[in-house]
Amino acid sequence: MQTLPKERRYETLSYLPPLSDAQIEKQIQYILNQGYIPAIEFNETSEPTEFYWTMWKLPLFGAKSTREVLGEVQACRSQYPTHYIRVVGFDNIKQCQILSFIVHKPNRY
Structure with missing residues (x-):
């Protein structure tokens, strides 16, 4: 059994190695x-006390394929390489955020 190194964990799937584009x-x-x-969404920090992230463009209401969403993730990565970036899923019936996960962590070393 291996002990995980001491590292700040952020959100869903944060205990996994960084996700590849295929996994995303x-x-x-x-x-x-x-x-x-x-x-x-993107933000300079991923502190647990930080509740408000900036939305990249509008939600992708008409998205039919994963490539559309992944293309926007790539565009956000290239525009904000020093920020944390996450993908969020909204339920339009319950009117709330159902899930989110980090897709980009900046290198700050």
Whole structure:
């Protein structure tokens, strides 16, 4: 059994190694399959006390494919490489955020 190194954990899936684009695509496919609306958010910090993130453009209401969402993730990464970026899934029936996960952590070393 291996002890995890002392490191700050952020959100859902944060105990895993960084997700590849293929793994992110599977998570986004789940969001779309459930009928949730994907959105991309970014912030300079991922502190647990930080409740408000800036939304990248508008939620992707008309997104039909994972490639559309992943393209916006890539655009956000290139625009804000020093920020944390996450994908969020909104439920339009319950009117709330159902899930979110970090897709980009900046290198601050």
